[in-house]
Amino acid sequence: MVRLSTNELCIGYGSRSIVKMLSVEIPDKKITTIIGANGCGKSTLLKAMTRIIPHQSGAVILDGKNILTENTKTLAKKMAILPQTPEAVSGLTVGELVSYGRHPYQRGFGRLTKKDYEVIDWALEVTGTAEFKCRPVDALSGGQRQRVWIAMALAQETELIFLDEPTTYLDLAHQLEVLELLQKLNVEQSRTIIMVLHDINQAARFADYIIALKDGQIVKAGNCEEVIHPEVLKQVFQIDAEIGRDPRTNKPMCITYNLLKGEANREKKMDSPRTYALAYH
Amino acid sequence: MIHPALRQRQRWVVCSLLALIAVTAVIGMGWGYSSLSYGRLLPTLLGHGTFKEEFVLYSIRLPRMLITLLAGMALALSGAILQRTTRNDLADPGIIGIHSGAGVGVAIFFLTMPLKPDSSVYLLPLAAFLGALSTACVIYVLAYKKNEGLQPIRFVLTGVGFSMALSGITVVLISSAEREKVDFIAKWLVGNVWGTDWVFIGTLLPWLVVLIPYAFYKASQLNILGLSEPAAIGVGLSIQTERISLMITAVALAASAVSATGGISFIGLMAPHIARALVGPRNQLSLPVALLMGGWLLLVSDTIGRNLVDPYGIPAGIMVAFIGAPYFLYLLLKK
Numbered sequence: 001m002v003r004l005s006t007n008e009l010c011i012g013y014g015s016r017s018i019v020k021m022l023s024v025e026i027p028d029k030k031i032t033t034i035i036g037a038n039g040c041g042k043s044t045l046l047k048a049m050t051r052i053i054p055h056q057s058g059a060v061i062l063d064g065k066n067i068l069t070e071n072t073k074t075l076a077k078k079m080a081i082l083p084q085t086p087e088a089v090s091g092l093t094v095g096e097l098v099s100y101g102r103h104p105y106q107r108g109f110g111r112l113t114k115k116d117y118e119v120i121d122w123a124l125e126v127t128g129t130a131e132f133k134c135r136p137v138d139a140l141s142g143g144q145r146q147r148v149w150i151a152m153a154l155a156q157e158t159e160l161i162f163l164d165e166p167t168t169y170l171d172l173a174h175q176l177e178v179l180e181l182l183q184k185l186n187v188e189q190s191r192t193i194i195m196v197l198h199d200i201n202q203a204a205r206f207a208d209y210i211i212a213l214k215d216g217q218i219v220k221a222g223n224c225e226e227v228i229h230p231e232v233l234k235q236v237f238q239i240d241a242e243i244g245r246d247p248r249t250n251k252p253m254c255i256t257y258n259l260l261k262g263e264a265n266r267e268k269k270m271d272s273p274r275t276y277a278l279a280y281h
Numbered sequence: 282m283i284h285p286a287l288r289q290r291q292r293w294v295v296c297s298l299l300a301l302i303a304v305t306a307v308i309g310m311g312w313g314y315s316s317l318s319y320g321r322l323l324p325t326l327l328g329h330g331t332f333k334e335e336f337v338l339y340s341i342r343l344p345r346m347l348i349t350l351l352a353g354m355a356l357a358l359s360g361a362i363l364q365r366t367t368r369n370d371l372a373d374p375g376i377i378g379i380h381s382g383a384g385v386g387v388a389i390f391f392l393t394m395p396l397k398p399d400s401s402v403y404l405l406p407l408a409a410f411l412g413a414l415s416t417a418c419v420i421y422v423l424a425y426k427k428n429e430g431l432q433p434i435r436f437v438l439t440g441v442g443f444s445m446a447l448s449g450i451t452v453v454l455i456s457s458a459e460r461e462k463v464d465f466i467a468k469w470l471v472g473n474v475w476g477t478d479w480v481f482i483g484t485l486l487p488w489l490v491v492l493i494p495y496a497f498y499k500a501s502q503l504n505i506l507g508l509s510e511p512a513a514i515g516v517g518l519s520i521q522t523e524r525i526s527l528m529i530t531a532v533a534l535a536a537s538a539v540s541a542t543g544g545i546s547f548i549g550l551m552a553p554h555i556a557r558a559l560v561g562p563r564n565q566l567s568l569p570v571a572l573l574m575g576g577w578l579l580l581v582s583d584t585i586g587r588n589l590v591d592p593y594g595i596p597a598g599i600m601v602a603f604i605g606a607p608y609f610l611y612l613l614l615k616k
Contacts, residue, residue: 052511076517083511091562093284100505104517109498109565134284149512156516164511 002028003192004049004160009058011041011048011216018044019216021058026209029159029190031182033203035227036213037237042196043084043164045213049194050081050162062160076104080153084164084196094140094148095133098123101155123154127181143174150181161185163195167202175199179206200237201253204228205246212236228252234260291566294559298573302350302580309346309584310338317342344479348541349583349597350576351485352474353548355538357575358496360549361556361568362531365503366524367436370554371612374535375546377440378420379413381447383539384470386412388454391462406484409540410533416443417532421525472545472598474583481541488537492530493572499527500564507562545598547605548575554612578604 004026011019018041026032034042047053049060051067060067067075080101089097101123102116112120124130127147132140137148146166153161163182167175183206185191197203203210203224210227212219213236220232233241233254241257311319317337325334356374363372374380390408420443424436455466496503505518506527513520535549552575556567582601587594 047511050511050515052514072514072519073517076515079515081511081515083509083515087509089508089562091557093561095284096563100501100508100516103501103505106501109500153515 002026003063004028004194005061006045006049007059007061009045009048009060010056011044011053012056017056017216019048019055022216022218023058024211024218024221026192026194029186029192030208031186031193031206032195032209032211033207034194034196034211034213035198035200035203035236040213040236041216042213044216046162046164046194046196050079051075052081052083073104076156076158078158079160079162080156080158082149082153082161082163082166084168089137092137093134094124094129094137094151095120097137097148098129098151098155101152104156119155119157123151126154126185127151141174143170143177146170146174146178147181150178154185159190160192160194163193165196165198167197167199175202182206200228200233201246204251204253205249224251228254233257287561287563287566291560291570294570295573298570298577302573302577305577305580305584306346306350309580310342312584312588313337313342344482345474345583345587346580347482348485349474349579351482351489352538352542352545353552353579354493354572354576355485355489355534356545356548356579357552357556357571358493358568359531359534359538360575361553361564361571362496362503362527362534363549364553365506365564366527366531368507369434369437371550371609372437372440373546373550374413374531374539375544375549376444377437378416378442378444378447379440379532379535380539380544380546381444381451382416383409383413383536384451384466384544385416385447385454386410387469387540388451388458388466391466392454392458406481406537406540410536413536413539414529414532416447417528419443421528468596469543471596472539472543472601474542474587474597485537485541488533492534496527496530496534497565497568499523499530500568503527503564503568504562542579543596543598545579545601547601547609548579550612551575551605551608552578554608 002025006022006024009019009022010017022045034045036042044053048055049067051060051072054068062070062075062078098120099112099116102112102119105116106112121130124133127150129144129147129151132144132148137145140148150163150166161182166178166182170178179202182193182195186193197207207224209221210224211221212227212232219235220227220229226232228243229252230241230243233239238260239257240260242255243252244255245251246253307322311317311322317325317334321330321334322338324330325338330338359374360372363374363377364370386408387405389412390405394404420436420439424439426435451466451470455463458466502518502523505513505516506520506523510520539545553567553571555574556571560566560570579597579601582604583597586597586600589595
């Protein structure tokens, strides 16, 4: 029995349905990645699983209980969320922001206990942000800021950690840094990580379990060998992908790909940079 | 997780503000239309003054200063809460229509009640309070969208719209009123600190005694409300519950202040801003500073305002606006 699962979950805004009758079990103590094209409902699914948005029918079950009937503070001790592109927090220092992660454990006036301070220091240490503790969050670079937000999620001491595109807006090195940190947390502390990723090669490299979504439904869910497969990618992204092996990790990877839809479409895309270049001159 | 140096700094700021309030109060006690020399202050305070001196001090100046101080505190705290809950730095009880709501309440009350200085006047804060609360409720309902929850920008825009509409309604209401009542309501609207009686302190104080500790108690929830909605839900905050209870607190504070002083804007905008600039955004530190700052600003404004033009002075609300309007522009330009 896994801790987290969804049962015939339907999510939508108004009459528009985004995720349809989705049932999935999230493996415990593994890294699960949700992939799919823009607008396929991957972020929506993540948000519904973390009660950020309501769902229309079905259920998200955590430890045998529907999350909507659970106290939100109790849930915050079980699952932490790193939202997509966390906003600027004017004037807050790193230490202060990370201390917000202790909210589920606080009572009354919100005085931090000795235990709270220990956990905060530990979270800063693990994410390599201890040296910024007294600096304003806004003064940090994108990668550092992302690690600080992860530290805040870690301060919640939850077994499940959800991340919505944690690598967006980061350069290659910082992307890897964040993903390796998550992997370390998974391996060393057996945290269950559930994240939305755009890059299928990163998904293949870091995930134990991949859920490929299209139009709010699962096309394929399984390990990287099963999901990073030409047939699946064709359905999910409408691409004709060439799958090879990463020479270093021996995981499957998409080496190159073509669009499936007609030539005209691609021509147009090739044109546009030139148009911009001309306009720029 | 507050840096010790910042904590130290906050203590300094709080102490300086307390000192400023004390100094302003002493100056205010001796400065005014009726003479009460500074040399006679101490004896009068100790009960050795003449009848006239005691009357001026205890029945005119002290209650007025206390009212302005308390109202300033309430407005500042209200503004600080609103700015956090709506995540909008320009939120202020006056700007988002709570004042005009209270104004309509007062206008309706005055038009339906006979003008007598007896107990019915003490129901006035209640009328203002109900006016403000119903306005806030309507604004909340209109700004609320089922899927998105309460969007700060919608809230402020709806509030601004309401503020204007309600001011219009007030004008229509008072245009049919008796001359005497119109005078009173018009003065009320610009914030002339009319409730200068110990009874009004009695009606204002209970609100503050309950709501100030409550707001401080909610400081860490307010901190988290400053984050984005997903992040706030993620750390286990019941957003809607907290927002609603805090907004009721803010409305209650503003309404109780406004009912005694009239429509004073800008205090709720300025004081929290200055406080954050001094001690940072963490509400545990900035709320007390905002509170004292608001009290002091209004006290100074009223002390200067009532002595500038004899014999009635300039309403405190206008004095505050003299300082507040440029500050508001400065904030807009800085954004």
